[in-house]
Amino acid sequence: MDINAILVIAMFLSFIALLFTGFPVAWVLGGLGILFAFIGQLADTYFDTITGLDYLTLGLVVNRLYKIMDNWILVALPMFIFMGIMLDKSGVAERLMHSMQELFGRVRGGLAITVTAIGIILAASTGIIGASVVLLAVMSLPAMTKQGYSMPLALGTIASAGTLGILIPPSIMLVIMADQLALSVGDLFMGAVIPGLMLGGLYIVYILIYGLVKPAAAPVPVDAKPVTWPIVLNVLRAVLPTLLLIFVVLGSIFGGIATPTEASGVGALGATLLAMYNRKFSLRVLHDVVRGTTNTTAYIFAIFIGATCFALVLRELGGDELIESFLTGLPFGPYGIIFFILGVIFLLGFFLDWIEITLIILPLLAPVISALGIEIDGYGVVDNPELVWFVMLVAMTLQTSFLTPPVGFALFYLKGVCPPEVRLGDIYRGVMPFIALQLIALLILVFWPQLVLWLPANAYG
Amino acid sequence: MTHKDPPSPDTVPLADRIDRLIQRLTLAIGWSYVLLVLVIILQVTLRKGFSHGLIALEELQWHLYALGVMFGLAYAQTTDAHIRVDLFHSRFKTRSKRLVEILGILCLLLPFITVIFLHSLDFLYDSYRINESSSAPSGLPWRWLIKGVIPASFALLALAVLSRLFRESVLLLRGE
Amino acid sequence: AEKILLKTPIAFATNLPALGTTITWVADRLDKVSDGNIRMKVYEPGKLVSPPEILDAVSSGKVNSGYATAGYWQGKIPAAALFSAVPFGPEAGEYMAWMYYGNGLSLYQEMYDSAGFNVKVLPCAILSPETSGWFAKPIDKPEDLKGLNMRFFGLGASVMEKLGVGTVQLPGGEIFGALEKGAIDATEFSQPAIDQRLGLSKIVKYNYFPGWHQQATIFELLVNKDAWNGMSEGQQATIETICMASMTNSVAEGEAMQFPVMAKAKEDGVHIRYWNQTMLDTFKSTWDEVAVEKSAEDPFFKKVWDDLSTFRAGYDLWEANAFLPRSRTE
Numbered sequence: 001m002d003i004n005a006i007l008v009i010a011m012f013l014s015f016i017a018l019l020f021t022g023f024p025v026a027w028v029l030g031g032l033g034i035l036f037a038f039i040g041q042l043a044d045t046y047f048d049t050i051t052g053l054d055y056l057t058l059g060l061v062v063n064r065l066y067k068i069m070d071n072w073i074l075v076a077l078p079m080f081i082f083m084g085i086m087l088d089k090s091g092v093a094e095r096l097m098h099s100m101q102e103l104f105g106r107v108r109g110g111l112a113i114t115v116t117a118i119g120i121i122l123a124a125s126t127g128i129i130g131a132s133v134v135l136l137a138v139m140s141l142p143a144m145t146k147q148g149y150s151m152p153l154a155l156g157t158i159a160s161a162g163t164l165g166i167l168i169p170p171s172i173m174l175v176i177m178a179d180q181l182a183l184s185v186g187d188l189f190m191g192a193v194i195p196g197l198m199l200g201g202l203y204i205v206y207i208l209i210y211g212l213v214k215p216a217a218a219p220v221p222v223d224a225k226p227v228t229w230p231i232v233l234n235v236l237r238a239v240l241p242t243l244l245l246i247f248v249v250l251g252s253i254f255g256g257i258a259t260p261t262e263a264s265g266v267g268a269l270g271a272t273l274l275a276m277y278n279r280k281f282s283l284r285v286l287h288d289v290v291r292g293t294t295n296t297t298a299y300i301f302a303i304f305i306g307a308t309c310f311a312l313v314l315r316e317l318g319g320d321e322l323i324e325s326f327l328t329g330l331p332f333g334p335y336g337i338i339f340f341i342l343g344v345i346f347l348l349g350f351f352l353d354w355i356e357i358t359l360i361i362l363p364l365l366a367p368v369i370s371a372l373g374i375e376i377d378g379y380g381v382v383d384n385p386e387l388v389w390f391v392m393l394v395a396m397t398l399q400t401s402f403l404t405p406p407v408g409f410a411l412f413y414l415k416g417v418c419p420p421e422v423r424l425g426d427i428y429r430g431v432m433p434f435i436a437l438q439l440i441a442l443l444i445l446v447f448w449p450q451l452v453l454w455l456p457a458n459a460y461g
Numbered sequence: 462m463t464h465k466d467p468p469s470p471d472t473v474p475l476a477d478r479i480d481r482l483i484q485r486l487t488l489a490i491g492w493s494y495v496l497l498v499l500v501i502i503l504q505v506t507l508r509k510g511f512s513h514g515l516i517a518l519e520e521l522q523w524h525l526y527a528l529g530v531m532f533g534l535a536y537a538q539t540t541d542a543h544i545r546v547d548l549f550h551s552r553f554k555t556r557s558k559r560l561v562e563i564l565g566i567l568c569l570l571l572p573f574i575t576v577i578f579l580h581s582l583d584f585l586y587d588s589y590r591i592n593e594s595s596s597a598p599s600g601l602p603w604r605w606l607i608k609g610v611i612p613a614s615f616a617l618l619a620l621a622v623l624s625r626l627f628r629e630s631v632l633l634l635r636g637e
Numbered sequence: 638a639e640k641i642l643l644k645t646p647i648a649f650a651t652n653l654p655a656l657g658t659t660i661t662w663v664a665d666r667l668d669k670v671s672d673g674n675i676r677m678k679v680y681e682p683g684k685l686v687s688p689p690e691i692l693d694a695v696s697s698g699k700v701n702s703g704y705a706t707a708g709y710w711q712g713k714i715p716a717a718a719l720f721s722a723v724p725f726g727p728e729a730g731e732y733m734a735w736m737y738y739g740n741g742l743s744l745y746q747e748m749y750d751s752a753g754f755n756v757k758v759l760p761c762a763i764l765s766p767e768t769s770g771w772f773a774k775p776i777d778k779p780e781d782l783k784g785l786n787m788r789f790f791g792l793g794a795s796v797m798e799k800l801g802v803g804t805v806q807l808p809g810g811e812i813f814g815a816l817e818k819g820a821i822d823a824t825e826f827s828q829p830a831i832d833q834r835l836g837l838s839k840i841v842k843y844n845y846f847p848g849w850h851q852q853a854t855i856f857e858l859l860v861n862k863d864a865w866n867g868m869s870e871g872q873q874a875t876i877e878t879i880c881m882a883s884m885t886n887s888v889a890e891g892e893a894m895q896f897p898v899m900a901k902a903k904e905d906g907v908h909i910r911y912w913n914q915t916m917l918d919t920f921k922s923t924w925d926e927v928a929v930e931k932s933a934e935d936p937f938f939k940k941v942w943d944d945l946s947t948f949r950a951g952y953d954l955w956e957a958n959a960f961l962p963r964s965r966t967e
């Protein structure tokens with residue numbers, strides 16, 4: 001094994017080891033990048049390697065950091081966080097959750113189903129996981145706790161429903177994937193609609209069954225009333241302002257009034273107006289929202305920044321070629337290789353997030369997939385149907401990366417807004433069944449490509 | 462990923478004072494998010510209402526977001542909000558936690574900050590030298606201004622980290 | 638001299654025809670022609686460094702080379718766009734004539750030197766004309782443009798702004814989404830064979846020609862000057878010669894691959910339109926105004942613009958007499 005390969009493996013192993021010391025993830029990533037760059041430089045000097053790493057090359061981290069700063073898509077992240085925190089302060093969120101729960105009052109797990117439904121709606125308004133998870137958590141966790149839900153079920157529902165946004169369009173991930181593979185963004189967006197809704201549907205079915213099997217975990221509220229017309233009207237009145245807000249955010253995107261980024265700003269203003277309408281707004285509240293937005297946005301972006309340093313050095317060490325040459329040398333058949341690749345992405349998802357996987361791994365895989373000779377016919381309008389299908393398999397697999405420990409961003413976001421007594425262990429336990437559901441959805445897509453390809457082939461007539 | 466309450470104010474007075482200063486400064490900058498909301502609304506109104514979107518406003522959006530994000534790093538450092546994997550960490554003794562913190566800062570975090578800070582000075586200088594502006598014809602001038610946010614925010618982050626290092630060292634020596 | 642490893646971040650993915658494939662051709666040839674003496678390792682966009690940061694990274698030596706188009710540096714050097722594509726500018730033959738046998742190349746290098754960038758520049762590909770863009774409705778008169786929001790690149794964007802178009806510069810991957818959502822109403826990107834990859838024809842059906850804003854687009858290989866000066870004369874000549882060969886290869890590839898795609902687009906219901914004379918005259922006179930303004934703002938822009946204009950005025954005598962008139966079939 002050559003020195004570069006040893007360094008790549010050493011980098012991954014030290015990352016895992018240092019994570020468990022409890023030092024902040026972002027700084028472990030960034031620090032290791034620097035450390036291994038200097039190790040690479042030493043290796044070049046004394047061991048005749050060509051890592052090309054040195055102090056000068058590390059300057060690229062600053063260029064990459066600047067590209068995070070001038071990324072106008074990411075502008076939406078603090079705005080949706082702002083919106084979420086403001087909604088929380090406005091008192092509207094709990095009312096929404098509560099009133100929607102009344103609609104599902106007689107159903108076991110009604111509140112969890114509501115969370116999933118709202119998760120789907122949020123997913124359709126943004127591809128930003130952090131904001132969805134945070135918003136769902138601040139809206140529903142207090143209510144679920146009060147109703148005596150089992151903590152793992154509540155946490156798992158929130159984390160998985162909040163993660164739907166990466167799959168259901170509009171999705172930043174799909175935009176980046178299309179860019180990486182020169183595919184049509186429209187085809188990918190259309191291709192993701194049915195798989196995304198299917199996954200959300202699986203969650204709901206699971207919650208229903210879970211409620212039947214273990215009634216104590218998803219209790220029906222003691223004061224649950226039968227659904228009558230007055231209740232429906234009451235619910236409508238309570239829900240109306242929030243529906244209006246969601247309508248404004250979604251509507252401004254689908255109606256072509258605003259980009260998703262701008263819609264996030266519109267949403268932030270909308271939430272503020274709702275707080276004013278409910279007489280919950282004050283300068284004090286605004287100050288709290290600013291504080292919360294600053295804090296949450298910062299710890300998320302710290303990881304972006306650390307990861308960009310880590311990934312740069314990993315690439316310079318040839319970590320990507322290592323993976324590529326290994327894959328192309330595998331002795332399995334076409335489907336065997338696809339399963340193997342998805343398995344690897346699943347495992348990588350434990351440690352890396354979708355950005356790194358999308359940027360490092362996906363471009364390496366495209367030629368491998370095209371060379372497998374899998375033909376999917378009958379979808380004339382769609383360019384490269386095999387690749388569109390494969391991308392959707394990867395996108396579905398990457399859903400799990402948000403939920404798998406030790407590095408699962410949905411888990412982190414969730415932990416960030418949970419009360420301190422909630423342990424990461426509770427969250428890990430809670431998401432496990434949902435990871436299983438995601439893998440089931442993945443299998444369904446592997447064997448029925450038409451679930452991906454039918455819509456893009458027919459939507460544009 | 463623990464959320465500790467900030468240490469009680471009588472523990473390490475110097476570190477406390479530095480942290481409070483950083484928080485006041487970064488929270489003031491955090492109001493850029495409020496400004497961002499207003500700029501977005503203005504842009505949407507201009508473009509859809511008057512068919513006249515402005516590239517300068519679009520660029521102002523990411524300028525404001527970048528301000529909030531970059532200076533927020535130091536704020537999150539003072540509130541100890543940066544994400545940790547607390548699987549084992551939460552069971553460590555206080556003394557071990559302090560050692561992890563001190564070693565991590567010395568071996569990982571400070572080298573990272575130093576490299577970025579030094580390189581960002583060159584990055585800033587190059588932009589200033591050619592008076593770089595937006596590549597869009599009606600975009601914002603003075604790109605070096607926003608590029609200067611990198612060294613400024615990392616200097617502030619370094620200050621917050623040094624304050625933490627000082628606090629942990631003092632408390633470790635005191636045996637707390 | 639020692640073996641050279643050129644680490645080359647690029648501005649367009651290698652799987653985009655012409656925009657990206659040309660540099661893999663260069664990398665392959667460099668290796669073979671030099672007998673492995675010069676290797677080029679291509680890094681996909683954003684992998685090491687994102688496209689707008691390539692110039693800075695090469696100049697400061699963070700990487701020793703990079704492949705992009707000078708129009709990307711408009712914000713850093715106003716004249717840069719003139720070495721990328723010029724509205725109502727020369728076609729490939731005339732552009733190369735000015736570049737290699739006029740003052741083009743020396744002005745190109747002078748531009749980077751005087752702006753303080755430590756790079757050696759080599760024109761390393763030239764692309765045939767782009768389309769003028771994709772619109773949802775026919776554009777028959779200048780008023781039809783007013784109030785549109787459009788993705789537009791380079792010097793042409795200034796022209797469109799003067800005509801009442803709001804322009805944005807979205808990267809390729811974001812265009813379809815913005816168009817579909819109505820955040821923009823129209824867009825240009827590149828040549829038919831490349832635009833086709835973005836799926837634009839699914840949303841907007843009016844594809845306008847000729848690409849008055851980009852009749853030919855030059856791509857550049859930037860090499861860090863210290864790295865360049867460290868090479869042997871033979872290595873330098875190898876790189877220069879392969880870049881010149883790449884100019885031939887890229888223009889041939891670009892000319893060959895457009896018509897099948899256009900024929901297919903027509904079958905799929907795309908209206909291929911040619912700008913009427915009123916529109917062409919409007920674009921031209923507006924561009925003339927922009928060129929005057931830009932020349933007034935930046936002395937080096939003026940220097941390059943004047944030199945190019947002088948060359949072209951002379952070339953006119955040859956051009957007007959030497960070539961057969963073009964026939965046009967809808």
Ligand code: NA
Nearest residue numbers: 123126168170
């Ligand atoms: Na989404």
Ligand code: NA
Nearest residue numbers: 349350404407
């Ligand atoms: Na994970």
